[in-house]
Amino acid sequence: MNGSLRFDAVPAQSSDPSGADAPAATPLPYDNPIFLVGMMGAGKTTIGRHLARSLGREFVDLDLALQDRCGVRVATIFEIEGEAGFRRRETSLLDEYSRCPGIVLATGGGAVLAPENRRYLKERGVVVYLRASGDELYKRVARDRNRPLLQTEDPRGRLLDLLRQREPLYDEVAGLVFDTGSMPVSQAVRALISLLQNYEISS
Numbered sequence: 001m002n003g004s005l006r007f008d009a010v011p012a013q014s015s016d017p018s019g020a021d022a023p024a025a026t027p028l029p030y031d032n033p034i035f036l037v038g039m040m041g042a043g044k045t046t047i048g049r050h051l052a053r054s055l056g057r058e059f060v061d062l063d064l065a066l067q068d069r070c071g072v073r074v075a076t077i078f079e080i081e082g083e084a085g086f087r088r089r090e091t092s093l094l095d096e097y098s099r100c101p102g103i104v105l106a107t108g109g110g111a112v113l114a115p116e117n118r119r120y121l122k123e124r125g126v127v128v129y130l131r132a133s134g135d136e137l138y139k140r141v142a143r144d145r146n147r148p149l150l151q152t153e154d155p156r157g158r159l160l161d162l163l164r165q166r167e168p169l170y171d172e173v174a175g176l177v178f179d180t181g182s183m184p185v186s187q188a189v190r191a192l193i194s195l196l197q198n199y200e201i202s203s
């Protein structure tokens, strides 16, 4: 069921549209796509954008790509089509972008829920689980109204429930697990690049 939302073809988002002031990029020794997975607030969008710039890669955020295609916000897709409709669109877009070499792809927090999504992630790229504690995650998203699943009476409880349900799924797909802890984003990106530089790609 597609409701009345659009689903256009749009180009991927640039990690740095201006290109100005970008320091020299350090490419990885492979061009397999990098997939960032993790809970809401894990830093997939924030770290992903910086990571892509540092690696000289294109950055795609699956939630933003979906919003571009539909012409409305994620919350509106949830309102019109429910979570099931959102998940169908998410799977279709993940299938598309997970085939793109040389990108850094920030997935949505629930992208690991569908078995076929987990297969795309595991088979097509290097999956990094950005891990953080429930308390840290809640601190990061508490004041943000853009996450429809947290618009409940008890957003903290909901977040902790989702974390419990999803943790095994993030672990299942991850080739690398990276604890963001409370380190600043720039430091997290440097540490992550070092892990990715040494990551052994299995053929």
Ligand SMILES: Nc1ncnc2c1ncn2[C@@H]1O[C@H](COP(=O)(O)OP(=O)(O)OP(=O)(O)O)[C@@H](O)[C@H]1O
Pocket: 038, 039, 040, 041, 042, 043, 044, 045, 046, 047, 063, 106, 107, 108, 109, 110, 140, 141, 147, 180, 181, 182, 183, 184, 185, 188
């Ligand atoms: N390592 C970090 N340290 C401190 N703050 C962070 C860190 N990572 C992300 N944040 C902050 O947490 C908030 C949420 O981060 P972000 O939007 O990148 O999460 P996300 O994983 O993309 O979540 P979603 O699944 O909802 O898209 C942002 O305000 C961001 O600046």
Ligand SMILES: O=C(O)C1=C[C@@H](O)[C@@H](O)[C@H](O)C1
Pocket: 039, 040, 063, 074, 107, 108, 109, 110, 111, 146, 147, 148, 149
């Ligand atoms: O954790 C989730 O299920 C979600 C996270 C966001 O990235 C969005 O994909 C949407 O709000 C759902």
Ligand SMILES: [Mg+2]
Pocket: 044, 045, 046, 061, 063, 106, 107, 108
């Ligand atoms: Mg995000």
